[in-house]
Amino acid sequence: MSAVLQASNLSVEFAAGRLRLRRSRAAATIALRGLEIEIPKGGFVGIVGESGAGKSTLARALSGIIRPSTGTIHYRGEPIDYPRERDLARAIQMVPQDPGSSLNPALSVGAVLRELLRFHELTPPERIERDCGELMELVGLTAATLAAKPRVLSGGQRQRVALARALAVSPTVLIADEIVSALDSPVQAGILNLLLELRERLGLTIVLIAHDLAVVSAVCEHVLIMREGEILERGPVQQVFAAPTSAYTRSLLDAARRLVLPTVREP
Amino acid sequence: MTEALLEVRELSLRAGRRAGEGRVVDRVSLEVRRGECLGLVGESGAGKSLTLRAIIGLLPAAVYLDHGEVLLDGRPYRSRSREGGARIGMVFQEPKAALNPLMRTRDLIAEGLRGRGVRGAAATEAAIALMEEVGIDHAARRSRAWPHELSGGQRQRVAIAMALAAEPSVLLCDEPTTALDVIVQERIIELLDRLRVQRDLAIVFVTHDIAVINRLASRVALMYAGRILEQGPTAAVLARPHHPYTARLLASQPRIDQAKRPLRALSGDPPGPGEWPEGCRFHPRCMHVKPDCLKAPYELHSSGKSRQSACIRCSEIEHELERESQ
Numbered sequence: 093m094s095a096v097l098q099a100s101n102l103s104v105e106f107a108a109g110r111l112r113l114r115r116s117r118a119a120a121t122i123a124l125r126g127l128e129i130e131i132p133k134g135g136f137v138g139i140v141g142e143s144g145a146g147k148s149t150l151a152r153a154l155s156g157i158i159r160p161s162t163g164t165i166h167y168r169g170e171p172i173d174y175p176r177e178r179d180l181a182r183a184i185q186m187v188p189q190d191p192g193s194s195l196n197p198a199l200s201v202g203a204v205l206r207e208l209l210r211f212h213e214l215t216p217p218e219r220i221e222r223d224c225g226e227l228m229e230l231v232g233l234t235a236a237t238l239a240a241k242p243r244v245l246s247g248g249q250r251q252r253v254a255l256a257r258a259l260a261v262s263p264t265v266l267i268a269d270e271i272v273s274a275l276d277s278p279v280q281a282g283i284l285n286l287l288l289e290l291r292e293r294l295g296l297t298i299v300l301i302a303h304d305l306a307v308v309s310a311v312c313e314h315v316l317i318m319r320e321g322e323i324l325e326r327g328p329v330q331q332v333f334a335a336p337t338s339a340y341t342r343s344l345l346d347a348a349r350r351l352v353l354p355t356v357r358e359p
Numbered sequence: 360m361t362e363a364l365l366e367v368r369e370l371s372l373r374a375g376r377r378a379g380e381g382r383v384v385d386r387v388s389l390e391v392r393r394g395e396c397l398g399l400v401g402e403s404g405a406g407k408s409l410t411l412r413a414i415i416g417l418l419p420a421a422v423y424l425d426h427g428e429v430l431l432d433g434r435p436y437r438s439r440s441r442e443g444g445a446r447i448g449m450v451f452q453e454p455k456a457a458l459n460p461l462m463r464t465r466d467l468i469a470e471g472l473r474g475r476g477v478r479g480a481a482a483t484e485a486a487i488a489l490m491e492e493v494g495i496d497h498a499a500r501r502s503r504a505w506p507h508e509l510s511g512g513q514r515q516r517v518a519i520a521m522a523l524a525a526e527p528s529v530l531l532c533d534e535p536t537t538a539l540d541v542i543v544q545e546r547i548i549e550l551l552d553r554l555r556v557q558r559d560l561a562i563v564f565v566t567h568d569i570a571v572i573n574r575l576a577s578r579v580a581l582m583y584a585g586r587i588l589e590q591g592p593t594a595a596v597l598a599r600p601h602h603p604y605t606a607r608l609l610a611s612q613p614r615i616d617q618a619k620r621p622l623r624a625l626s627g628d629p630p631g632p633g634e635w636p637e638g639c640r641f642h643p644r645c646m647h648v649k650p651d652c653l654k655a656p657y658e659l660h661s662s663g664k665s666r667q668s669a670c671i672r673c674s675e676i677e678h679e680l681e682r683e684s685q
Contacts, residue, residue, distance in 0.1 A: 142540035143511065246628045247403065276402040276567045278625035281611040285624055303540060310613035310622055333615065347545040348615050351570035 096265055096297050097131040097154055097184070101163035104149050123149040125321040126163065131265070131299060136291060138308035138329065139301045140344070141318035147301045148189075150318070151269045154299065155186040167265075182212060185258035189270040191250040195242040201228075201253050202238030208260050227256040230293075232286055248279035255286070259294070266290075269301045284311050305348040309333060317341045362433070363390035364561045365414070365447075365529045370427035372409055372418070374632060378425060383632045384409050385585040386427070389563070391529065396555055396562040398576030398593065400569055400608070402629050405582040407565040411531045414563070415449050431529065448522030452534040454514035457521075458506040464490070464517055465502035471524025489520040494550055512543035519550065523558070530554070532564045536571060548574055569612060573597060581605050584630050584640040587659060591666030599677065601668035604641045639669065647676045 104124040123146045131137055131154070141147050152158045154165065159174040166172070167180060188194045196204065205224045209215045215223050225235040231252040242250055251271055258266060268287070272280040288311055291298055302308050308315055308329060315332050317325040317340070324338045336342045367389040375381030384406040391397045401407050412418050414429050414436075429436045431446055451457045458467055468486035472478075477485050483502065490498035493516040506514060515535055522530060532551065536544040552575055555562050564576055572579050573593060580590035581604060589602035600606040610623035627644055630636060636643055638653040645652065651671060662668035670676075 142542065248628060277569075277613070278402065278608060278611040279628070281613070281622035282624035282626075284613070284622055304613070305541070306613040306615040309615045343542060345615070347541045350545060351541075351568075351574055 095130040096133040099129040138312035145318040146321040182261040185263035191254040366430040371425040398572035398579040401582035448527035
C-alpha cells in the first residue's frame with residue numbers, strides 16, 4: 093500500500109510570544125516531537141489523544157497549513173514546499189472543528205461555493221450553478237440550502253456545508269479535525285456515515301482527529317494514539333483496541349469502556 | 360418509597376411575551392429523591408438546560424415561566440430567598456466561563472460560604488477542606504491559584520466545590536463532563552457519584568451522552584422538542600426502550616465494543632421551538648408512525664413498572680424497538 097502522505101522527523105514548535113509577562117520565562121512550546129507517519133492511500137486513519145496532545149497541530153501540519161520546524165512531509169512521494177502550490181493546497185483539504193466560526197456569516201452557502209469554484213477555475217462559469225447543486229447533494233443536502241446563511245443552519249447541516257466546501261476543489265485527502273465532537277449522536281452518526289460513503293464514492297483518503305474512541309472504532313481502519321506531541325501507539329483499530337501495548341492507551345480505553353451501554357436483550 | 364426532595368410540576372417555559380406564546384419547554388414534570396441521580400437526556404434544543412435553569416431561577420432574559428411550580432421538600436422553592444437559595448446548587452458545562460478570572464480559587468469558594476456566615480480565616484480553611492473533598496491535590500497551595508492556572512478538570516472540581524459551599528441538598532449538573540477529555544470525564548463522574556452517596560445529594564444530570572447517564576443515574580428521562588417522551592429506571596429503559604426515540608438515540612451511539620458500520624442515523628433535525636408538529640412530537644421522524652400518532656398531543660402514560668412513555672403504540676412495537684436499538 094502506497095502512502096499518500098508521509099511525514100518524517102516532523103516537529104512543530106511554537107516560539108514564545110514576544111509579549112512576556114513579568115516573571116514568566118516561557119520557552120518555546122514543542123507541539124510535535126519528531127513524528128514518523130504514513131497515511132495509506134484510500135485509508136481511513138483516526139488520530140486520538142487528549143486536549144493538548146498535538147492532534148490539531150498535526151492535522152494542520154499534514155494539510156500543509158503550517159510549516160514544520162524540522163522534518164518534511166511528502167505528498168505522493170514529493171516533498172511539500174512552502175508556501176504550497178495551489179494544486180497541492182487543493183489536494184489536501186482540512187475541515188475545521190467549528191463550522192460556525194469558519195463559515196463567513198455574511199455569505200450564503202451558495203456564495204461561498206460559487207466564489208471558491210470561480211477562484212480555482214475548475215469549472216466553466218456556465219456550469220458553476222449546476223456544480224453547486226451537485227455538491228449539496230453529495231453531502232446530503234438539497235440545492236435549496238444554497239440560499240441559506242450559516243446562521244439558520246443546524247450544527248449538522250453546517251458541518252455538511254463545511255464538507256461540501258472542502259470537496260468543491262476535488263481533493264484526494266480530507267483531514268477532519270474533530271468535526272463530529274460537538275454534535276448529538278443521531279446527527280454525528282449521519283456525518284460519520286457520510287464520510288464512509290464519500291470515501292467509497294470519491295476514493296478519498298480520510299484522516300479523522302477525534303477524542304472519542306468509540307467514534308474512531310466506528311469508522312476508522314487505522315489509529316494513532318498521541319500524547320504530549322508524540323505517537324505512543326499505532327496500528328489497525330481492532331488490534332490496538334483489543335491489545336493496547338502502552339499503559340496510556342489502556343487507561344484511555346478503560347475510561348471509555350466504563351461508559352459502554354448495556355447490550356439490548358434479544359426479544 | 361420515600362418522598363421526592365425536588366419536584367417539578369408541569370413546568371412550561373415560553374420565549375414569547377404573551378402567555379402560551381413561543382413555548383420552549385412544555386409541561387415537564389420531574390421528581391428526585393435524596394441520594395438519587397436523575398439523568399435528563401436529549402439533543403441540543405430539546406429544552407434540557409432551560410428546564411435546569413428554570414428550577415434554580417436563572418432563566419435567560421428572553422425566556423419566561425409560563426406555568427408550573429418547583430417544590431423543594433414539599434414547599435414552593437424561591438431561588439431568590441436567602442434560606443431557599445442555598446438549597447440548590449448548580450454546575451455548568453464550561454467551568455472556564457463559570458469561574459471569575461479575577462478571583463483566586465479560595466475566594467471563589469468563599470463566596471458560597473459567606474451565605475452561611477463563614478468568613479475570614481474560617482472561610483479559607485473551609486474552602487481548602489472543600490477542595491480536598493472534591494479531590495484537588497495540594498489544596499492549600501492551589502487555593503491561592505487563579506482559574507487560568509488550573510487544568511480543565513481541576514476547574515470543574517473547583518466549580519463543584521463552589522456549588523457545595525452553600526451546602527445544597529440538590530445539585531443540578533448541566534453537561535459538566537462534556538468539555539472534558541475521557542479520563543478526566545471519568546474522574547468527575549466518580550467524584551459526583553461519591554458526593555451523591557456521602558452527602559445524600561439529589562442530582563439532576565443533564566447530558567446528551569446516554570453512556571454517562573448509564574454510569575451515574577438510577578433513573579432517566581428523555582426529552583425531545585420540549586417534552587419528556589419516556590422515563591423510568593435507567594437499566595430498564597436502556598435495555599428495553601418504550602419509545603421509538605429512545606431506541607433510535609441508542610442505535611445512533613458509536614460503541615467502542617463493536618465496530619458497526621454504517622451507524623444508525625436519524626434523518627433530519629429535531630424540530631426547534633415553534634416547529635413542533637401536531638400530535639406526537641417525534642412522529643415526522645418515526646419509523647413506526649400510524650395515522651393516530653398525528654392526532655391529539657400524547658401524554659406520558661404508565662408503560663410498565665415505574666416506567667412512563669408518551670408513545671401510544673409502545674406496547675405494539677416493543678419487539679420492533681428492541682431489534683432497532685441493536
